[in-house]
Amino acid sequence: MRYILHPHPDTPPARVRGVVVDLVATATGLLLTFIVEGGDALLLPEAKSPLRAGGLWKTTCFELFLAPGGSESYLEFNYAPSTEWAAYGFDSYRAGMRDLPQIAPPHIARGGPDAGYIIEVDQELDDIPPGPCHIGLSAVIEEVDGTKSYWALAHAPGPPDFHNRDCFTGRLPASEQ
Known part of the structure; x- marks a missing residue:
């Protein structure tokens, strides 16, 4: 499934022209491909060991939010072009934040700006309860x-806030396991 991301109206890009995400559900998780049109304008961190890290959203970072249907809880995954990552659980809107300790580290591959900058993520979700989920896909782009x-x-009124449920407009059906 292809998703088109939209820039927040209060923070327009300078040279980046678009961000799209291709999402494929697998038997064990998700394959995500984030494509930035105008990727030659990106400020990219140096590649590092693929370790868990905090504060990735302070520069170019790609994000996935999963919210089980009928629940206030949700999960947040951050993927940096450095190949660092983070995974958090929340009990409700910005409340009860904690690291997800049992989540399998994602495999992150970064590409170049030739046809638009690409970052590919293979995120296992074995520890996530089955069932349909609302999805939020987002990106912080620093040029x-x-x-x-x-x-x-989608964006809620006011300043950018990826945790707002108004941003979770994608749907992931229950797995067929």
Whole structure:
């Protein structure tokens, strides 16, 4: 499934022209491909060991939010072009934040700006309860000139806030396991 992200109206990009996400559900998780059109303008961190890290959203970072249907709880996954990552659980809107200790580390591969910058993520979700989920896909894009733009499937009124359920407009059906 292909999703188109939209920049927040208060934080337009300078040279980046678009962000799309291809999402494929697998038997064990999700394959995500984030494509940035105008990727030659991105400020990219140096590649590092693929370790869990905090504060990834302070520069170019790609995000996945999963919210089980009928629940206030949700999960947040951050993927940086450095190949660092983070995974958090929340009890409700920005409340009860904790690291997800049992989540399998994602495999993150980064590409170049030739046809648009690409980051591919293979995220296992074995420890996630089965069932349909609402999805939020987002990106913080920092450009070489310092411009930061905030991209999501949809935006709530006010400043950018990827945790707002108004941003979770994608749907992931229950797995067929």
